[in-house]
Amino acid sequence: MESAASPSVRSASRSSIGPRRLQVTPISPRSGSPAQNAPQGTPRQERGTFGGTCGASSHTGIGTSQFEAVGRNFHKPSAIPCYHPLMTESITVTSARTEDLDADTRAAIIRLCVAAHNEEDFRHLFSYIPYGGLHFLVYRGTELVSHAVVTTRWLQPEAQPVLKTAYVDAVATLPAYQEQGYGSALMHRLASDIGEYAIACLETERTAFYEKLGWEVWRGALAGRGERGMIPTPEQTGIMVLRLPQTPALDLNRGLTIECQTERIW
Numbered sequence: 450m451e452s453a454a455s456p457s458v459r460s461a462s463r464s465s466i467g468p469r470r471l472q473v474t475p476i477s478p479r480s481g482s483p484a485q486n487a488p489q490g491t492p493r494q495e496r497g498t499f500g501g502t503c504g505a506s507s508h509t510g511i512g513t514s515q516f517e518a519v520g521r522n523f524h525k526p527s528a529i530p531c532y533h534p535l536m537t538e539s540i541t542v543t544s545a546r547t548e549d550l551d552a553d554t555r556a557a558i559i560r561l562c563v564a565a566h567n568e569e570d571f572r573h574l575f576s577y578i579p580y581g582g583l584h585f586l587v588y589r590g591t592e593l594v595s596h597a598v599v600t601t602r603w604l605q606p607e608a609q610p611v612l613k614t615a616y617v618d619a620v621a622t623l624p625a626y627q628e629q630g631y632g633s634a635l636m637h638r639l640a641s642d643i644g645e646y647a648i649a650c651l652e653t654e655r656t657a658f659y660e661k662l663g664w665e666v667w668r669g670a671l672a673g674r675g676e677r678g679m680i681p682t683p684e685q686t687g688i689m690v691l692r693l694p695q696t697p698a699l700d701l702n703r704g705l706t707i708e709c710q711t712e713r714i715w
């Protein structure tokens with residue numbers, strides 16, 4: 450996509466998943482880089498082709514799950530902690546494609562992300578993701594309280610094929626509702642709805658939050674696959690992956706590359 454997933458990037462060391470802009474200057478592959486042998490570039494573009502189990506265009510549509518917050522479990526993988534939102538308000542967790550979001554929902558997502566990240570660049574979120582994203586939305590009553598978006602990218606673990614990757618950006622909960630379980634509910638739903646992908650990935654400074662949800666920090670060398678070669682990103686931290694049913698055996702200590710986008714690598 451015109452860097453479809455680019456809502457997230459400004460610098461390789463930026464903390465949370467939020468708008469970041471990174472000038473990508475390809476350099477020659479470094480001798481000995483673990484990622485050196487990986488294929489370069491993006492195998493194919495898949496804008497707007499999310500064909501999985503999510504298709505709701507509103508928070509009351511297909512793809513919506515609704516439940517009373519107190520006394521019921523969210524869907525969750527076994528052995529992973531799952532917190533319940535503390536309020537008695539009805540909670541709805543739903544998904545929608547970017548192109549199906551109406552103006553009010555887009556505005557609510559932007560307000561939410563700006564408030565949670567204290568980051569004005571989120572006002573441009575939908576210019577980074579004009580279409581093709583899969584948004585996950587948590588409503589408390591009619592109020593949007595939590596959001597994340599998945600776009601398709603292409604990870605390649607060292608000595609493995611390129612993997613169709615659910616790349617997660619713009620994870621946010623309204624400040625007033627943080628630490629009440631909404632973000633966990635959001636990420637559980639997201640994980641259960643991306644089975645068409647071979648792996649999921651995100652970049653964060655809040656690794657502990659995601660580790661509780663089954664995500665793992667990639668420990669090996671990281672690099673971008675540019676048109677003119679590998680771009681090592683040794684300063685990059687907080688790259689996490691989530692194993693999905695189709696994920697091959699992984700060695701988190703080996704190299705990991707991702708296709709470079711116009712304004713970011715990770």
Ligand SMILES: CC(C)(COP(=O)(O)OP(=O)(O)OC[C@H]1O[C@@H](n2cnc3c(N)ncnc32)[C@H](O)[C@@H]1OP(=O)(O)O)[C@@H](O)C(=O)NCCC(=O)NCCS
Nearest residue numbers: 465466532565621622627628629630631632633653657658
């Ligand atoms: C990160 C963020 C999305 C998490 O959303 P959230 O709704 O607060 O998430 P949860 O409430 O499910 O979990 C947050 C913490 O509260 C804890 N928690 C939630 N419900 C709980 C409960 N009922 N009892 C005890 N602890 C609870 C979780 O364990 C978690 O702890 P941790 O941070 O130590 O891992 C949110 O804090 C946010 O928007 N932060 C600002 C932007 C940001 O940093 N985004 C993510 C960057 S990748």
